[in-house]
Amino acid sequence: MIEKILTIEKFGVFNDFNWNRDSTLQDFKEKNIIYGWNYSGKTTLSRIFCSLRDKAIHIDYPEAKFKLRLENNQEFESENLERYETTVFIFNKEYVDAKLTWDSRTELGAPIAFDVGENTTIRSEIGKLEAKIEFAKLRKTATEPVINIFNEYENWRFKEESKAIRLIISNNTIPFDKGHFKAALNSISKDNLDTYIILENKEIEDLKILSNSTNNFQAFDEYILDLKVADLKLAVTELLKEEPAKDVVIDILESNKDLYSWVKDGLAFEENAETCSFCGNDITTNRITSLNNYFSNASKELRDKISVQRDSINAEIALIKSIEIPKSKNDFTERVRETIDQKINSYKAIKSKYISELNHLLNELTRKEDGNIFNNISISVTEYELKEFEDWISELNEIIRSHNSLISNFETERNSAREKLKKHLIADFLKNENYFVKKEKSQNAQNWKKLYENYVNKKESIKQEKLDSLKTITKGKDELNKFIQKFLNRDDIEIDVTSDDRFILLRKSRPARNLSEGEKTAIAFSYFLVELESLGILEMQKTIVFIDDPISSLDTNHISQVYSLINSYFFRKNVDLDNPAKVVNCFKQLFISTHNFEFFSFLRDSSQLNKRKKITNPTTGEKQEVPNFGFYQIQKIDTDNSVLKALSKVLKRYKSEYIYLFSLIYKYKQEIENGGEVYDILIPNALRRFLEIYTLMKIPNEPDSVENRIAQLVDNVNNYKTLNHFSHFTTFEKATRHDELIMVLPIACNELFSLLELDVKHFESLKKAI
Incomplete structure (x- = not known):
């Protein structure tokens, strides 16, 4: 179990984090809930756990370092990631992107086909294998012209040359065909080729004459003359x-x-x-x-x-x-x-x-x-x-x-002449044809062709295994459907399998033409649970699980369903055979992070998450209960730095994000009015989020425009220019333009309170709530 992240260096927004700087920060427990607004660093924190899972520093942070304190006061440094032995499962945006892909090439109006889980990787691997196979086939094809050129000798060139040689050495009176030609090649090589070639035309002509002569001559006596x-x-x-x-x-x-x-x-x-x-x-x-x-x-x-x-x-x-x-x-x-x-x-x-x-x-x-x-x-x-x-x-x-x-x-003489002339003619032909160069190129090409064939066969075999794996994974659609339906709290939605082993989403038994972001999250998270389930309960109880914002893009109706699904999945009865009614934790350590206050509230109030752990006091020997859960908050302290800290008491106390936001803004305004120099990176986000909730609560028929809602609440919108300015920023712009916003925060706060004072009863009730 991980008790502390002692230090984090150069890991995204965690540039220089030290756990021990904050004396209020308690050790991680078995169950840990982390709250933080978007862009505060929740996903970055999940990537530290990804590094533990992958046994390598996350690719986005090559210079990053971190140090952990494990149970029994053991320390573990990121330089030794390959030695980290505990299984880690992480669900985050990266998991969704990696585990869920859909066919963007689907024709207009056709159902969306997608892969989920390992099928996304397998499908990608199949695509890469097919590309490699195609490349190897092209390379194999490229070897064939060289081989075909050389094969011409076997197919017809030797035959034609044999006819010509037979005519020269015997005027077609003795057999000499392609087989004889090839037999002669056994004694001729690239190294001895020139030794068979006769350079003198006279000798060649003499051999031709003798090779074609007949024996019908008489012997002559030699001349013995005594010249005096x-x-x-x-x-x-x-x-x-x-x-x-x-x-x-x-x-x-x-x-x-x-x-x-x-x-x-x-x-x-x-x-x-x-x-x-x-x-x-x-x-x-x-x-x-x-x-x-x-x-x-x-x-x-x-x-x-x-x-x-x-x-x-x-x-x-x-x-x-x-x-x-x-x-x-x-x-x-x-x-x-x-x-x-x-x-x-x-x-x-x-x-x-x-x-x-x-x-x-x-x-x-x-x-x-x-x-x-x-x-x-x-x-x-x-x-x-x-x-x-x-x-x-x-x-x-x-x-x-x-x-x-x-x-x-x-x-004997004629046969010898024929043999010598034959070898000369063959060698001369081979040399003029660059035969041995072509042979060597052909042999190399054949070797490459064989390598490519073997490569293709191996890759085809691997591809088939991958295709078989697709079928194996798609067989688990029933388990996947069970979680998707629980996730979305709908019985009319399910996934089915196409003929090419892809998934399609069915709504009321009809193929869906698109996937909503919520459905994508539901499918990916459901697969995450299926994948984790495949480990088996015993292995799950040895696994660290980190879940980052599983409710992304979901509306309020589905948030409680996600909470319920997590609750029933990780805390189960009928696991302990000796005590079936006992609720068992199906993890070694659980981390859940979220930016959604409502989801956070569900988790914060969960009886299972808040359940204490019974231990025996080592001193007294008495049974006692100790907290087995922790609540934490990720907060930006400047534009490039975030910290993990103990959950704010206000967040613990209030069950409304709205009241929590108001408390932050109200406290900030008081400190400004008392002459303090306050620099709080949270206030721009808090101000905008509060303004969004307040105006939507007052004017619910304008769900998409804070500016329009402000205009309907006031007589002269020009009196709220700075506040209106805040409403224009997107989430990303909020994260990147804090310095600009902070300069006008006091004015924006004054304008907000002027707006609230228009609704006296509501304003007074807010102040009483904090």
Whole structure:
């Protein structure tokens, strides 16, 4: 139980409240009634209790602090709200706003549909869930274009590309479809994609040729050639350097090679003849001997060597000319066809160069014989490179080996080419399509889509639970109706449930087209009681209940009903099974605040609220009764500060707000007349409220205009300008313009008493009453 609010700081109008400053302020009891005019701070006080309920400082006062004294002299500070364990229930304007909502979108003339209690929160939560669900669905939909773009590969792009690849690698002779394409993807990833792509167009074309080739070719033998040009050149070089001895020289023969050959051949032919077959002259023995000596000397030997060398060179030329190379590239597999064609076409020039070099050697030998037989001469230099012919033969053999290898391992080679080309085509397609980027985006989108789907499913499930809760709460309409009818003291009004689990108000079994402020209060307060009832009696007896102005917007006829409802609800018989007739308090501690004097009077005079508590005196051991109720007043002491104080003795004594107001104003006027400097924040409100009640009592047919009523009570309204000025202020303006009003209070009081003096008997009876 809360015994005191020791201090309050920066909590609305309670800027600097200290309980102990007022020695007359008694501790809170089990039952507590608090009276205060509007804007005095009643609702603010209820928000302190809201902070206890919510275990957090009220959102409107983030810098606020307060300190309580609980039973057994325990102190509790607002810094430790999360540790406050007692259940607290509060009914105030905030509760009405939070627990009662109606459909402002209802069509004109249609019945007003509303939610009450937890349904207001649940309906709001359902709305928020629906917004979240819709947002998640939109986000899910936003993922689908990315997924759909990627799914095109699965749906048709792979199929179309597979057709193209099948045509390239086999001209449609082997199966290759979407399934084969996807199987190949198992070995290709974003990281190794480039390793499968062939950059050289030549290699790609070779693979295409081999992939589409057939095995109907013959093998070729490699070419084994012993090219002797180097050795022949070396031999000719040596012969050109020789210088034979000139033992017998016949100059004419030395200078004429043809003549030399003719004579040499003729000598063998005519060696034993006596006459020359050519000219018919006699052939002398000396001539024969001279010629034989000439042809048998060193010069002859060199010429013989040259002749032999010439024969070798000619044999080499004949050999080269006899070599047969492949006639057509078409005799070779497609893989080497282009390169073999190049070799075939280049052979003529290669052979020609080689033979030309051999002919050069022959010419050099002739140059030696013709006039240089006894001279040392150097061989003429040429630019011929034997390596060109050797490389040609080597390359030709390489092509032949490649050709032979292919036809001997044709299936393996072709399959390998197809596989390599296939991987290249797939990888190239994937790269050009940014496939792996799209795949990653699609996977991310699918992950998000799945998250959104799960999110939507969870939220839909929660939403369904909330919808089910709506049905559960609306099932309690009978209990709610019971309290509403007691609250309004009417049997012809009740609430019903619509098909979408909203409430509607029925008046005489017909749907209401609007809700009055009183009906709204009745519905909200009835739900408050239903909600509190749901705790069960035992829990209710552990609960602190704070009720702030439950009669707001109700007329006088209903105020007694509210009092009666509170009285019967919180003080019950048939709870104690051992003593059914005993009245039991259905709360731990009860606080009721009000601005309405009539309602306050009901509460003040309640036998249950005023019932004393029986205790045993710890000293004497005797039974005794002690007060178990407290009466308090909230009062503004300046424009920004209010205090909680003991209830004024006048309020305790008088059963009329009217007399209480007059006592305040009369006391104020006396103090002014006695020369005192009185600054009472209550007087402007008291003056206006008294003027309102007095004029309404005198002129009841003008319920809405104090000014009009004053005009009907006096001869010259101009004599009451200041008083009239007070009648123009609204309740809110009264709260915000006290300083302005206080400046003219003495004049206004004089004018009020002048007005009362017009009714002498009434004025005198008022003074006697106080």
